[in-house]
Amino acid sequence: MKAKIHVYQRDNINTDEIIPARYLNTDKEAELAKHAMEDIDKEFVGRVQVGDVVVAGGDFGCGSSREHAVWALRGAGVKAVIAKSFARIFYRNAINNGFLAIECKELDEGLKTGDEIEIDLEGGEIRKDDKVYKFSPIPDFVKKIMEKGNLLETI
C-alpha cells in the first residue's frame, strides 16, 4: 500500500503530546481527532489526510496508558505509525484496535514529511524511491488480532 507520510525524527513522542490530558474528558473519537498531535505539531490536524502514515523515532507513545492516543490518530485519518520502537502500552493498544504499528529500526533521516512511501507488509519492507527500509514481520498472534480488527472479537 502507498501512503503520504508525516515525519517526526524525535524519540520519546509521548501520549501527552499525541493527545493532551486536557481533552480526556471525552472518549469520542471525532472530538479527540481534532486535537491529535496538538502539543508537538499544531498544524498536523489541518494537514493530515485519510490514509496518511506517521513516521517517528524510538519509544513512540511513551507515557500514559490512554488508548485515546490511538483513537485520536485513527480519528484524524492516520492509517499506521512507523517508528524505530514503540512504548509497550501504546503498542498493545494499537494492536488491540487493529491499528497498524510497524517497528522499523532502519529508519533514518532520508524520509521527509510529504514523501510518498510504499509499505509491503508481507515482504517486511518500506520503500521510498530506490531506498528500502526493512522491518521484522508482524508476529502471528498480532496478525490474528489485526485480522479480527479488535482484541475483543477474539473472545
Place this chain on the structure above:
Amino acid sequence: MAKTITEKILGGAVGELVEREIDLMMCHEVTTPPALKMLAERGISKVWDSNKIVVTPDHFVPNKDIESAQLAKELNDWAVEQGIKHHYKLGCHGVCHAILPEQGHVKPGLVIVGADSHTCTYGALGAFSTGIGSTDCAYVLATGKLWFKVPETLRFNITGRLQPGVTAKDVILYIIKEIGVDGAQYKAMEFGGEVIDRMSDEEKMTICNMAIEAGGKNGIIETEDYKSDKDCQYEQVYDMDVSDLEPLVAYPHLPSNGKSISEAEKDGIKLDQAFIGSCTNGRFSDLQASAGVLKGKKVQCRTIVIPATTDIYKRCLKEGLIELFIEAGCVVSTPTCGPCLGGHMGVLAKGEKCISTTNRNFVGRMGHPESEVYLASPVTVAASALSGKITDPRKYI
C-alpha cells in the same frame, strides 16, 4: 530452572506469550468508561468477577466539567449496577495507586492490571502489576484473563546509605537519569539492595511507581515469601552506590533530565507553583516530610497540597498537618490526580514554572504547552516553595 520473581508470578520463560488469570483489576473514570461502551456494544453484560475489581474515580474528581461528570457517572452507575465489591465512591475515594495498597488489595504474588500506566506501583509489595489500555481493560472485565509476554528482568542493586534529605524519589530519578526514559522498555525492573531493603512500603511505592518512566513493564521488589532464585538470569545487573547521591531535580521535558540540586540551585529558577501530591508522592509520609520543612514558615509561590486518599486526608487532619499547610500559605484539596496531568486544581498558564512531586514533566503535562515542570521529592518541593525558587532541602533537614 531458576527464575526471577516476575518470571515466577507470570509462570513462563522469558519471551514466552502466556495467558494469565487476573487476580485484581483497577478501574478509574478516564480509561474505563470507553471499555464499558465496548462491552455494551458486544452485548457483554456481566463482569467476570465483581469481587476482583477495584473502582475509584480519581483523575478529574470532583468533576471538573460536564464531560468529565459524564465519565464519572458512567463509571459509578456501572459499578453500582454490577455490584462491584470494592467501589470507593467520592468521599471515600483516592488516587488509585495510593488507595489500592492502603486498603489492603495488593498482596505479594498477585497478577494485577489497571487501566493506568502507573499501575506498576503495586510491585513495591511483591505483586506483578502493569498498566493497560481500555480494550485490554474490556477484555479483562469480560474474561478475567490477559496475554503477556514474559519480560527480561533488569536488576538494580542500590547500595550504600542515603544522606539526610535524599529520598526514594531522588533514587528513582537517578536510576531513570542513568538508563533513560526507554532504558527498561518492555522489561521488568527489579529493585533490591540494602537501600531498598531499609525503605518503608511507601518509599518502595515511589520507586516502583516510576518504573514506567523508564519504559518498564513492571517494577518489583522481593518480599519475605516471594524472591528471585539465586541463580536466576537477569538481562542486566546495575550496581548503584547512592551514598554520595544528592537530591535531584528532573528538568523539562523528560523524567530522565535529572540535575543535582547544587547545580539546579545555581540556575536560580523562579517558580510560579509548587505541587505536593499524586500517586508518586501523595502518601502520608510524603506529606509529613513536606510539613517538616514548611512548619512555621510561609511559602513564596502558590503551593498546592493534595493528600492522595481520603484516609490520608483524615490522618493529616488529625495530626495537624492540614492546618500547618494552610498556615504556611498552601492550598489543600480533596484527593484527585488533577494537577499532575493538567486536568484541574492547578493548571499552569503559558510560561509558568512548577516544581512538583509528580512523575511526568512532558510538554504540556500540567497545562499550557509552554509551561515547565520540574520533578523532585516532597522535601525539595517544600524547600523550593519557601524560597520561590529551586532550593536544596538539606538546609531544612
